Every structure is written in structure tokens, then in C-alpha cells.
Amino acid sequence: MFQRTKISAAVVLAMGVVTCGISLAQTGQVVEITGSAIRRIEAEGALPVVVLRAEDIARTGATSVVDLLQKLSTVQGGTPEANSVGGSTFGFSGISIHNLGETRTLVLLNGHRLSQFGGQTLTGFAAGFDLNAIPVASIERVEVLTDGASALYGADAIAGVVNFITKRGSTEGEVSIGGSWPDGGAEETRFSFTKGFGSLDKDGFNLMLTYGYDKRDNLKGTERDYAKTGNLVFSNNGKTYRSQNYSASAIPANVLDNNDALISPYLIDTGACSPNTFRVTDGADDFCGYDYVSTLEIYPERTRNSGMASLSVAAGDHELFADLLLSRTTQVSRIAAVPGGLNIPITSEYYQQYLTPLGITRPVTTAFYRVADLGKRTNDDQADFMDVALGSRGMVAGWDYHAAYTHSESKVEGSISGYPGAIALSNLRRSGLLNPFVLPGEQTPEAQAALNGINYQGYWDGGVAKLDTVEARASKEIAKLAAGSMQLAFGASWRNEDFESKPSPFAQGITTDPVTGELCDPNNPLKPCDQRFGDASAVVPYSASRDSYGLFGELNIPIMKGLDATLAARYDDYSDFGGKTTAKGSFRWAPSAGMLIRGSVGTGFHAPSVPQVNAAPQSYGVTEDPYECTPELAAIAASLNAECQPGKRQYDVLAGGNKDLEPEESTQATLGIRFEPAAGISLGADYWWVRIENAFGQLSEQTVFADPSKGAWTTATDVGTGTTYLAWNAGNLNLGKIYTSGIDFDISGRYKSGWGDWFSQVTATYMINQEYQQEKGGQYYSDLADNTQGALLYRWKGAWRTTLKTANWAHTLALNWVSGYTDAETTVEVLDANGVATGTEDIRLDVKPYYTFDWQSSWAINKSFELRFGLLNIFDKEPPLVLTTTGGQQVGYDGNLYDPRGRTIYADLKFKF
Numbered sequence: 001m002f003q004r005t006k007i008s009a010a011v012v013l014a015m016g017v018v019t020c021g022i023s024l025a026q027t028g029q030v031v032e033i034t035g036s037a038i039r040r041i042e043a044e045g046a047l048p049v050v051v052l053r054a055e056d057i058a059r060t061g062a063t064s065v066v067d068l069l070q071k072l073s074t075v076q077g078g079t080p081e082a083n084s085v086g087g088s089t090f091g092f093s094g095i096s097i098h099n100l101g102e103t104r105t106l107v108l109l110n111g112h113r114l115s116q117f118g119g120q121t122l123t124g125f126a127a128g129f130d131l132n133a134i135p136v137a138s139i140e141r142v143e144v145l146t147d148g149a150s151a152l153y154g155a156d157a158i159a160g161v162v163n164f165i166t167k168r169g170s171t172e173g174e175v176s177i178g179g180s181w182p183d184g185g186a187e188e189t190r191f192s193f194t195k196g197f198g199s200l201d202k203d204g205f206n207l208m209l210t211y212g213y214d215k216r217d218n219l220k221g222t223e224r225d226y227a228k229t230g231n232l233v234f235s236n237n238g239k240t241y242r243s244q245n246y247s248a249s250a251i252p253a254n255v256l257d258n259n260d261a262l263i264s265p266y267l268i269d270t271g272a273c274s275p276n277t278f279r280v281t282d283g284a285d286d287f288c289g290y291d292y293v294s295t296l297e298i299y300p301e302r303t304r305n306s307g308m309a310s311l312s313v314a315a316g317d318h319e320l321f322a323d324l325l326l327s328r329t330t331q332v333s334r335i336a337a338v339p340g341g342l343n344i345p346i347t348s349e350y351y352q353q354y355l356t357p358l359g360i361t362r363p364v365t366t367a368f369y370r371v372a373d374l375g376k377r378t379n380d381d382q383a384d385f386m387d388v389a390l391g392s393r394g395m396v397a398g399w400d401y402h403a404a405y406t407h408s409e410s411k412v413e414g415s416i417s418g419y420p421g422a423i424a425l426s427n428l429r430r431s432g433l434l435n436p437f438v439l440p441g442e443q444t445p446e447a448q449a450a451l452n453g454i455n456y457q458g459y460w461d462g463g464v465a466k467l468d469t470v471e472a473r474a475s476k477e478i479a480k481l482a483a484g485s486m487q488l489a490f491g492a493s494w495r496n497e498d499f500e501s502k503p504s505p506f507a508q509g510i511t512t513d514p515v516t517g518e519l520c521d522p523n524n525p526l527k528p529c530d531q532r533f534g535d536a537s538a539v540v541p542y543s544a545s546r547d548s549y550g551l552f553g554e555l556n557i558p559i560m561k562g563l564d565a566t567l568a569a570r571y572d573d574y575s576d577f578g579g580k581t582t583a584k585g586s587f588r589w590a591p592s593a594g595m596l597i598r599g600s601v602g603t604g605f606h607a608p609s610v611p612q613v614n615a616a617p618q619s620y621g622v623t624e625d626p627y628e629c630t631p632e633l634a635a636i637a638a639s640l641n642a643e644c645q646p647g648k649r650q651y652d653v654l655a656g657g658n659k660d661l662e663p664e665e666s667t668q669a670t671l672g673i674r675f676e677p678a679a680g681i682s683l684g685a686d687y688w689w690v691r692i693e694n695a696f697g698q699l700s701e702q703t704v705f706a707d708p709s710k711g712a713w714t715t716a717t718d719v720g721t722g723t724t725y726l727a728w729n730a731g732n733l734n735l736g737k738i739y740t741s742g743i744d745f746d747i748s749g750r751y752k753s754g755w756g757d758w759f760s761q762v763t764a765t766y767m768i769n770q771e772y773q774q775e776k777g778g779q780y781y782s783d784l785a786d787n788t789q790g791a792l793l794y795r796w797k798g799a800w801r802t803t804l805k806t807a808n809w810a811h812t813l814a815l816n817w818v819s820g821y822t823d824a825e826t827t828v829e830v831l832d833a834n835g836v837a838t839g840t841e842d843i844r845l846d847v848k849p850y851y852t853f854d855w856q857s858s859w860a861i862n863k864s865f866e867l868r869f870g871l872l873n874i875f876d877k878e879p880p881l882v883l884t885t886t887g888g889q890q891v892g893y894d895g896n897l898y899d900p901r902g903r904t905i906y907a908d909l910k911f912k913f
Contacts, residue, residue: 046566046588046598048672048686048744050074050144054167057139059803059812061856061872061906063180063190063214064304065131065139066093069162071816073765073797074146074744078102079126080896084300084333086889088621090119090381090412090462091302091331092126097146098740099770099783099793100159100690102128104606104664108153108163109134110323112389112406113495115467119383119412120499122615123655123732124608124696130410132329133385135212135306137176137192140167146744147670147688149604151552151568152473152491155582156606158666158692166323168208168310170196178868178908180216182901183876184223186299190214190908200314208310218334219299221890224900226878230293230891231278233831234881236845242829242837243883245891246289247626248647249339249534250277253367253436254287257360262368262647264288265354265437274439281837285647290370292336293891298900300333318394325387334376335889338419340534342367342429342436343721354437366721368646371425371533372440373448374455377418384411396474403472410465417457421506421514421530422720424454456514456532461507461539466498475554484558491552498545499610506530509538531719536652540616547575548607562590572605576613577663580605595675604666608696612732617656619716620730623701624790624887626650632708637726642715644726652716652727655698662694662734680750685743692738698730699774700789702824703781710774736773739780742766745798756806764798785821787847787884792897794818796849808860812870817851818897824884847880850898869907876903 050072062068069075077099083089094102094117107114107129114133120126145161153161173195180188192212198205221227230245248254252266252274261284266274273279273288280289306327313320344351345364355365391404428434433447443451473491480486505511505519512520512527520529531537552570559565565587573579584602591597629637629644637644645651672686704711716727748761770793771780783793796819803812823845829837856870879898886896893900 046564046586047600048146048598048670050142050146052142052144054139054141057136057142058868058908059801059810059856059858060814061854061870063136063178063188063906065134065136065164068136068142069095069131069144071799072144073763073799074098074144076765076793076797077791081300081302081331082298082890082895082900083887084331084379085296085298085895086335086624087887088121088379088414089126090117090414091130091132091300091329091383092117092119093131094126094128095131095162097144097148097160097162098688098690098742098765099767100148100692100738100740102126103609103696104148104156104158104692106150106153106157106161107131108161109325109387110165110389111163111402112404112471113153113408113467113469114387115385115408115410116465116497116499116609117383117412118410118463118465119381119414120463120465120609120611121620122611122618122657123620123698123730124612127609127612130329130383130385132304132383133306133325133327133410134164135192135210135304135308135327137174137194137212138166138210138306138308138325139164141165146686147600148668148690149582149584149602149666151554151570151582151584151602152489154550155570155572155580155604158604158606158664158668158690166208166308166310167194167196167210168312169200169206170208171199171206172196173913174910175913176908176910178906180904180906182219182904185217185219186901188214188216200312200319204314206312208308210308212306213304215303216299216301218297218301218332219900221293221296221298224298224878224902226881226893227296227298227890227900228294230291232881232883232892233835236843239841240831240835241841241843242831243826244278244280244289244829245293246278246280246648247292247336247339247370248287248289248649249341249368249370250274250288250290251337251370251372251436251440252288252438253342253369255344255355255360255367256362256365256646257358258362259284260646261285262287263358265358268358282647287647290336290339292889295336295376296889297334298890298895300331302329302331304329315392316394317396318392320392321389323387323389325385327385329383331381332378333381334378336376337370337372337374338377338534339368339370340422340425341718341721341723342369342426344429344436349432350435350437366646366723367436369436371420371451373443373451374418374420378416380415380417382413382415385409399474399476401472401474404470406467406469408467408469411462412464413462414460415458416460417455419456419535420451420454420533421456421511422533422536422718423512423528423530424514425533426720428454454515456506459504461503463502464498464500466496468496470494473552481558483560484564486558487556489554492550494547494549496545496547497610498543500543501539501541501611501615503539503541506532507537507539508541509536533720535622536619536716536719538619540618542614542616544610544614546610549573564588568602574607577607580663580665594677595673597673599669599671601669602667604664604668606664606666608661608663608732611657612696613657613659613661615655615657617654617731620653620655622650622652623705623728624650625701627705630708633705633726636708636713640713640715640726642724642726652725653730654714654716654727655730655732658732661696661732664695665693667691682748683746685745687741687743689741690739693736694734695736695738695772696732697735698733699735700791701728701730702788702790703774704728734776736776736778738770738772740770741768743768756804758802758804760800760802762798762800764796767793767795785819787821787882787886788824790824790884790886792821792886792894794821810858812854812856814854815851816854817849820847820849823847823882826883828883845881845883847882850877850880852877864912866910866912867907868910869905872904872906873899873902878902
């Protein structure tokens with residue numbers, strides 16, 4: 001794929017670096033490598049690091065940091081953009097190394113920490129860095145350390161470290177324009193500008209300026225056959241099945257009859273279901289389920305603006321530096337119109353018109369209604385990020401030092417539309433204007449105007465996360481031994497973390513008129529407190545902060561020729577969790593010129609996020625999936641003087657911080673080998689193993705609803721109807737232990753032919769084992785090749801890239817693959833030859849391996865212009881059918897695991913000056 005020089009090949013061999021491209025260090029260049037505080041010749045590194053240069057990034061076809069890192073075989077379990085479809089993510093996208101989690105993967109910019117996301121939740125979701133904030137155009141290289149618990153950066157980096165190193169020192173300029181064109185939507189346009197001024201050697205300063213912009217349209221689910229409906233009909237093992245995914249809240253509304261069975265007056269009257277619904281029969285229930293899947297936008301609109309300025313000034317033996325990063329990401333995601341329940345008393349004219357003729361006589365029934373005349377529910381999220389770094393590096397008394405102050409801040413604002421207040425909508429129903437039993441667009445003009453008048457459009461929720469850091473470190477050769485130089489590094493850091501939750505008055509449930517913002521008065525029946533219809537919210541604002549400091553030391557000892565060891569220790573002290581000492585040891589042994597053996601063992605310490613500890617108990621949305629009321633759930637509901645949700649519906653979720661959480665502690669080890677069996681061929685493998693104790697989390701909803709005795713249950717009252725329903729309390733817990741292990745492989749080769757220079761490389765990760773507890777001392781579960789818990793982990797993930805370079809052309813062909821797995825057991829209907837359901841069956845689909853091909857050509861037109869163009873997913877390979885997804889509202893395929901953009905044409909034109 002990429003041409004490898006002899007020097008860079010030696011660097012790769014010595015470091016054990018898995019690369020997607022090759023232009024690494026120059027001979028003898030003294031640099032700091034991610035994972036070590038000791039500045040040394042780059043070829044002396046001993047830890048597994050994935051290195052991607054700017055050229056390598058361009059050849060992957062990735063147009064964002066998010067897409068780039070998801071292509072790495074070592075990356076699994078992060079939050080993709082598709083998670084925003086029906087999820088409150090505020091547009092967050094994160095990275096998880098080896099599926100160990102975004103909160104355990106430390107993201108750095110030029111070696112310093114960055115603030116966590118301002119939209120993180122009290123359960124720990126998004127308590128990491130939002131990758132959207134990093135402009136691709138500013139990146140010189142990315143270093144991914146796949147061995148965790150760093151003494152240098154922090155013992156909380158249990159999964160590893162991702163270090164974005166930005167361009168500096170250059171005087172070149174570059175302008176790039178481009179676009180991407182999938183079929184049917186998600187088209188993207190982009191622009192970037194980079195220019196350097198001044199030479200540090202000649203002028204005593206260098207200033208690098210970078211600006212990046214990209215904009216993407218949405219992609220509707222109806223543009224993909226596999227994503228256009230929740231009414232799935234499929235064949236498996238010679239049988240035809242149907243899996244119906246729907247909401248009981250439809251338009252026209254479904255209601256409860258005298259026997260609490262769910263029925264559709266529209267279906268009874270017309271003999272058919274309305275558009276965007278389909279018939280559902282389950283025992284006594286016979287109604288029209290709303291096909292919410294048909295309304296989804298499976299890839300959201302997104303706009304990103306980012307800019308970076310890096311200033312370096314020479315001052316004798318020192319270099320002063322100042323970096324500023326500013327970015328703004330906006331994302332607009334839309335899902336089906338808001339659903340919920342409305343009371344219909346027997347005195348209502350609509351009761352007499354639609355329900356009495358059906359024999360319904362109960363004094364009050366509930367209409368499960370979809371307010372389609374308000375349009376789709378829309379989340380318009382904006383995430384602003386700022387990072388400032390001021391510091392100095394150089395030599396003092398023979399010590400190579402680095403000292404800096406950094407301030408990092410993430411501010412998130414989420415706005416909504418399409419949501420009325422529950423009381424406001426109930427009042428509209430009581431007025432007689434709103435008719436829940438007519439089709440979309442059939443409300444009277446007066447009713448439509450009244451609906452528009454209660455549609456809340458504006459700021460909903462958000463937060464601000466800040467991080468201030470002061471750090472200093474130094475390294476020096478302290479002794480000459482027979483086998484080489486002994487080197488010592490030490491350092492200290494101080495950090496202040498601050499988080500503030502900023503829900504709107506409507507989100508807090510303290511307004512009597514959400515549209516005008518008039519506050520409620522709980523003691524005045526004329527000013528009741530309203531909440532969001534169909535998705536009640538009473539978010540409690542809070543703010544909290546903590547201080548921490550760390551001390552570390554690292555000693556590199558040459559034992560004999562070709563063998564050295566590194567010992568490191570770190571002490572961290574948190575103002576709210578006390579102190580902990582962790583340690584790490586590693587070795588590097590080169591028994592011959594063509595072989596390297598390395599290994600490490602260490603311990604880690606990870607405190608929970610500020611919200612995980614301090615957030616007040618509050619409503620936390622609804623379950624991802626709908627569930628039926630089992631006898632066990634009904635019994636629990638009755639014991640709480642509550643009701644089950646009727647039919648198959650989502651349940652309210654409550655959660656809060658937990659001051660009794662204990663920090664996570666880890667033990668981990670690696671063992672790797674790299675060798676060159678012949679000129680131009682390099683092979684490597686790194687085994688890794690991680691154990692985590694006191695893992696943070698919540699019981700999965702699949703576990704709780706499969707066995708309600710394991711869950712914590714409470715109640716939630718529907719503001720609109722006054723009905724008290726059973727709700728799940730998904731609080732933060734220490735769940736027990738996690739064990740994970742695997743092997744990272746890479747094989748690369750280069751060859752000169754009459755056609756040109758060939759470079760080919762395979763990178764892959766094989767997960768050996770993964771198991772975790774849902775409670776201390778409890779049984780172990782696994783997501784490895786098994787989606788039972790809804791958190792799938794691939795056993796194999798990899799890529800094979802081959803590049804042919806001839807003169808001013810370079811062509812790259814890539815194969816990306818993931819292994820198959822077993823889907824969760826799902827109850828589906830069995831259909832006969834006429835499409836009639838004859839019963840149900842519990843099945844588990846075997847999901848086949850998935851692979852795609854990418855192609856790219858680049859043409860260096862002259863010294864100034866370069867054109868890149870290519871195809872992602874050349875053969876437009878569709879995602880495999882699944883019945884259980886790992887997040888979001890997509891059905892039929894898993895948007896968290898597979899990219900629905902399909903075949904994508906892209907092109908970029910660069911001008912260098």
C-alpha cells in the first residue's frame with residue numbers, strides 16, 4: 001500500500017509500530033513517543049503504537065477523525081454518529097480501544113489532556129472526548145497506544161491513549177476542497193486551509209494556522225430497502241418469518257377497550273390500517289402499530305467548523321509555545337412525531353363518535369396517539385470546544401523538560417422542536433379542538449393553529465465541562481552502563497475538573513407554559529407544572545468539581561546489549577476519592593537484527609466522572625426497546641400501586657449519581673513479537689490482557705426485563721393522563737469484574753516491479769476472550785460474537801490495503817472485514833405461503849461476516865496540485881439482517897456497527913503553495 005524506506009522499516013521493526021502508512025522519523029531524530037516520558041531515539045520505543053501520518057489518513061478515504069479511527073482494527077465499542085438516531089447524544093462521537101470503553105480511552109492533543117464532553121450524562125455516557133472537535137486538516141500524525149495505564153498520562157487510561165499531533169514548524173500552505181456523494185443522501189462538501197509563517201531556526205518563530213469546514217446532508221431510512229420499515233419479513237432455514245417493530249401510539253389513535261385490550265377504531269371502521277402503520281394482533285390486542293422506522297433519518301445532518309493556531313518562539317535553549325483550538329459542531333437529527341397517551345372521558349364528543357359505537361363503556365379510556373401534525377421530533381445540537389495550551393520546552397542543566405498550562409472547555413446546547421407539554425396537549429384535547437381519531441392533515445385549521453401554539457421550539461438541555469491542567473516533566477541520561485545509557489524521567493501534574501448541568505426550565509418540569517416560559521406554582525392548581533408529552537422530564541440541574549494531582553517517575557535500564565527494561569510508578573490523589581499508587585514495567589529484547597520481543601505489565605486506577613457521582617436522581621428518558629408486560633412485571637407494578645405499559649411499549653427510566661461508587665482498578669499485560677523474515681517483509685503480533693475490578697455501569701435493560709427480579713423498580717406518572725406506570729431505576733453501580741484479551745496482528749510487504757512500487761499490509765485484531773459481571777459476585781456474561789446483551793463485540797476485525805505507486809500516480813485497494821456473530825434470541829411470527837401468521841417461534845439469526853472494498857487513486861498533477869478520488873464500499877454491500885441492535889432506533893440492521901451510506905464516490909483537490 002505505501003512505500004517503505006529502509007530507515008522507516010527499521011523504525012517499525014524496533015518500535016513494533018503497526019502503521020497504515022510509512023513516512024516515519026528521520027535517522028536519529030529525538031522525539032517523544034506516546035506512552036513514554038523519556039525523549040529518545042524513535043527506534044528505541046518498546047510499546048505497541050499505531051501511527052497514522054497525514055498521507056496515510058488521506059489514503060484511507062476517511063474525511064473525519066470519527067471515520068478514520070473507526071477503520072482501525074483495534075477500535076471497537078465507540079459511539080458512532082448513527083447513535084443519535086433516537087438517542088440523546090448531542091452529536092457526540094467517541095473512541096474505544098479494544099471495546100474497553102470511551103471513558104477508559106484517553107484522548108490527547110499534542111500530549112495534553114482534553115476536557116470531557118459537555119453533554120455527558122449522569123450514567124457516564126459520553127464522559128470522554130468528542131472526536132468531532134479535531135480538524136483533520138491540522139493533523140500531522142495520530143499515535144494510538146494500545147497498551148493502557150500510562151504512568152505519564154494517567155493511570156485512568158486503562159484501554160490506551162490516542163494522541164493527535166498537529167502540524168507545526170512548516171511554512172507551506174495548502175488549500176483543499178472536496179465532496180462525497182453516497183446514493184440518496186448524506187452528501188458532503190468540505191474545505192480546509194493550512195498555512196505556516198516563519199522559520200523557527202531562521203526567524204525565531206513559527207505560526208501555523210488551520211481552518212476546516214465540512215457539511216453533510218441527512219440520509220432518510222426510506223432510501224435504503226433494509227431500513228425503510230419495521231415490519232420485517234424474511235426467510236431463514238427454509239421458513240418465512242415476520243418481526244414487527246412498532247409503537248402502540250399511532251395516528252389515528254389506538255385505545256383500550258373494556259377488557260384493557262388495545263384496539264384501533266380506524267381499523268375496525270375501515271378494515272385497514274392508515275399510512276405508516278401496520279396491523280398487529282397479539283391475543284386480544286388487535287390494533288395498528290405505528291411504523292416509526294419508516295420516518296427515521298438514519299444519518300443526521302452535520303456541520304463542522306474548526307480552526308487551530310500554533311505558535312512556537314525560540315528563546316535560547318528553550319521553545320515557547322501557544323496553541324489554540326476552536327471548533328463548533330452542529331447536528332440535526334429527526335425521528336418520528338412524538339407519541340403519548342391522552343385520556344378520553346365518556347363525556348367527550350369523540351368518545352361518543354368513535355368509541356361508543358364499538359361497545360366501549362368504561363368511564364375513561366386512554367388514546368395512544370402520535371401527534372404527527374406537529375411534524376417530526378427534531379434535535380438541533382451544538383457543541384463548542386475550546387482548548388488553550390501555553391508552555392515551554394527545552395534543556396535546563398542537562399534535563400530535557402516540558403512544562404505547560406492548558407485550559408479545555410466543552411459547551412453543549414441541545415434545542416428541540418415537535419414536543420408539546422403534556423398538560424398543554426391534554427387541555428387542547430379537553431377543549432374539543434384536537435381530534436386524535438383522524439388522519440394526519442385532517443385537523444381543523446383552528447386545531448392545527450392551536451397545536452402549533454403549544455409546540456415547544458427552543459433550548460432544551462446541555463452542559464459545560466471544563467478542565468484546567470498544570471503539568472511539568474523532565475528526562476535525562478543519568479548513567480552510562482556497559483549496555484548503554486540509563487535514563488530517568490519524572491513529573492507532576494495538577495488538574496481541576498468542573499461540570500455544570502444546564503437543563504431548561506421546561507426540561508426541569510418547572511413551567512406551566514413551556515412555550516412562554518411562565519413558571520409553575522405547585523400550590524396553585526391554575527399553574528400546574530407541565531412536562532414533555534410522551535417523554536416526561538424533570539431534570540435536576542447541578543454542578544460539581546474536583547481537584548487531583550499526580551506524581552510519576554520512569555526509569556529506563558539497559559540490561560545487556562539488545563535488552564532493556566523500563567520501570568514506572570505513579571501516584572494519583574483525587575479530592576473526592578483519595579490516593580492510589582500504580583506501577584508499570586516493560587521490556588524490549590532484540591535477540592537479533594531482525595527480531596524484537598517486548599512485553600509489559602501494569603496496574604490502573606479510574607475514578608468515576610463528576611456527574612456519575614454527583615447528579616441528582618431524575619428521569620432519564622425511556623428504554624431503547626419496547627417490552628411486553630410479563631406476569632413478573634405486572635406483579636412488581638401492582639406492588640408499587642402502578643400499572644404496566646399497555647401492549648408492547650417503552651418504559652420510563654430514572655437514574656442518578658452514586659456517591660458510594662468505588663473507583664475502577666485494573667491489571668493488564670502485553671507480550672509481543674516482531675520480525676522480518678526477509679527483506680521487505682515485516683510481521684508482528686501483540687497479545688494483550690486486561691482485568692478491571694469494580695467496573696462502572698448499569699444493569700442492561702435486556703437483563704432487567706428478562707429477569708425483573710434483578711432490577712431496581714420505581715414509578716413514573718404520566719403528566720398528561722395522571723396514570724402511574726412502572727419505571728426502571730437504572731442507577732450507577734459497581735457491577736463487578738471485566739476480563740478481556742486478544743491479539744493485534746499486522747503483516748506488511750513491499751516490492752519493486754516494472755509497474756511500480758507495491759506496498760501491501762494486513763492489520764487485524766482477534767478477540768480471544770471477553771466476559772463481565774452484571775453484579776459483584778454474579779455470573780459472567782459475554783458479548784463476544786454474541787448480541788444477547790445488545791452490546792456486540794466482533795471476534796475478528798481487520799483490513800488489507802495494497803498500494804501501487806507509479807511516477808505521479810498512486811492507486812490503493814482496501815478490503816475491510818468483520819466476522820459474523822449470533823444475534824439475540826427473538827420471538828417472531830411464522831408465516832405460511834399466503835403470508836398469514838400461523839404461530840410464533842424463538843430464533844437466533846447467524847449473522848454472516850461482512851466485508852467491503854474501497855478504492856482510491858491520487859494524481860500529483862504537478863508540484864502544486866493533487867487530485868484524489870475514489871469509491872468507498874465499491875460493490876454497495878448492504879448490512880446484514882439483524883433483529884437486535886446495539887443502540888438507536890434503527891431496525892433490520894445495526895447502525896452502530898454498519899455504515900448505511902453504502903457506495904460513496906468522493907474527490908478532493910489540493911493546492912499547495
